[in-house]
Amino acid sequence: MADLAGLAALVTGGGSGVGRATVLELASRGVRVLVADIDGDAGDVSAQLVREAGGIAVARVTDVTDVDQVDEMVRAALEEFGALDIAVNNAGITGPGAMTADYPIEAWRATMALNLDSVFYCLRAEIPAMLAGGGGAIVNVASGAGLVGFAGLPAYVASKHGVVGLTRAAGLEYARKGIRVNCVCPGSTRTPMLEAFMGEDEKVEKMMRAAVPLGRLGEPDEIAKSIVWLCSDEASFVVGHALAVDGGSVIQ
Numbered sequence: 001m002a003d004l005a006g007l008a009a010l011v012t013g014g015g016s017g018v019g020r021a022t023v024l025e026l027a028s029r030g031v032r033v034l035v036a037d038i039d040g041d042a043g044d045v046s047a048q049l050v051r052e053a054g055g056i057a058v059a060r061v062t063d064v065t066d067v068d069q070v071d072e073m074v075r076a077a078l079e080e081f082g083a084l085d086i087a088v089n090n091a092g093i094t095g096p097g098a099m100t101a102d103y104p105i106e107a108w109r110a111t112m113a114l115n116l117d118s119v120f121y122c123l124r125a126e127i128p129a130m131l132a133g134g135g136g137a138i139v140n141v142a143s144g145a146g147l148v149g150f151a152g153l154p155a156y157v158a159s160k161h162g163v164v165g166l167t168r169a170a171g172l173e174y175a176r177k178g179i180r181v182n183c184v185c186p187g188s189t190r191t192p193m194l195e196a197f198m199g200e201d202e203k204v205e206k207m208m209r210a211a212v213p214l215g216r217l218g219e220p221d222e223i224a225k226s227i228v229w230l231c232s233d234e235a236s237f238v239v240g241h242a243l244a245v246d247g248g249s250v251i252q
Contacts, residue, residue, distance in 0.1 A: 005030030008081035013091030015042025017191030115159035135178025171240025187246025213248030
């Protein structure tokens with residue numbers, strides 16, 4: 001495993017699910033982490049778990065749909081750690097389910113704001129900080145729905161395709177300047193967001209498991225390990241890549 005000890009990172013949506021798993025995985029490798037989440041209590045819990053395990057983490061309440069708050073988040077990471085080496089732009093939502101012609105306008109705007117606009121805001125703030133420090137690695141969290149279509153979630157699918165495209169553009173722009181930008185595309189993963197989407201209907205979960213060639217849902221730590229790999233020098237020749245971590249779903 002590549003040595004990440006002493007590096008500084010920020011993780012958006014770090015209070016739960018894949019975000020929390022990524023915070024814990026980074027911290028286990030000796031990375032100092034700023035946990036950003038709109039839910040202050042959830043962010044505090046993630047940071048406390050890191051500290052209880054002997055790591056270094058601070059929590060910051062951040063609404064990543066607000067460009068000023070994103071700028072302040074990056075400044076806070078620089079003030080706290082003196083550098084920003086790693087950024088994981090993970091915050092996102094599924095949004096309500098509806099067919100395209102019936103999709104509520106406000107739900108479309110809210111989903112795009114959190115899933116796509118916020119990633120742009122984060123990149124816009126993180127890249128200059130990394131350039132000033134000599135480089136770094138950024139991982140955006142997209143989705144398997146950023147690689148293939150999925151009926152009934154048009155805003156989610158569009159926003160996640162947008163994250164993949166933005167990743168590729170930024171990857172090309174900054175590769176020779178020492179910043180690697182990549183994204184992960186998780187499949188159906190057992191997170192609070194997915195649990196809320198499935199509800200209490202066992203038939204829905206069974207259907208989702210059946211759609212995965214491995215026959216099961218993913219676990220947050222499986223996605224987190226892939227994210228941390230992309231952040232490490234073990235992925236030093238990987239740029240602008242959309243890594244499917246989905247049990248084989250998108251190859252069908």
